Amino acid sequence: MAEASLTKPHLIPPEATALRASQVGTHRIGWFSFQPLYDWITAEKPDLLD
Incomplete structure (x- = not known):
């Protein structure tokens, strides 16, 4: 997709990703860490996922 937008993708070195x-x-x-944020978002915008 990045190449389709005529921009050269920036590849991240494997050492950095590891x-x-x-x-x-x-x-x-990651899932547990996201739960408080998810709760806050859905409380602020209850119709977001409708």
Whole structure:
């Protein structure tokens, strides 16, 4: 998609992605971390997901 927009994609080195993955954790940790934000968003905009 980036190439279709005539921009050259910026590739992230594998070492950087491995480091970020080790800092962030698993998908489950990401899901748990997002829950308070999800609750806040749906409380502020209850019709968002209708």
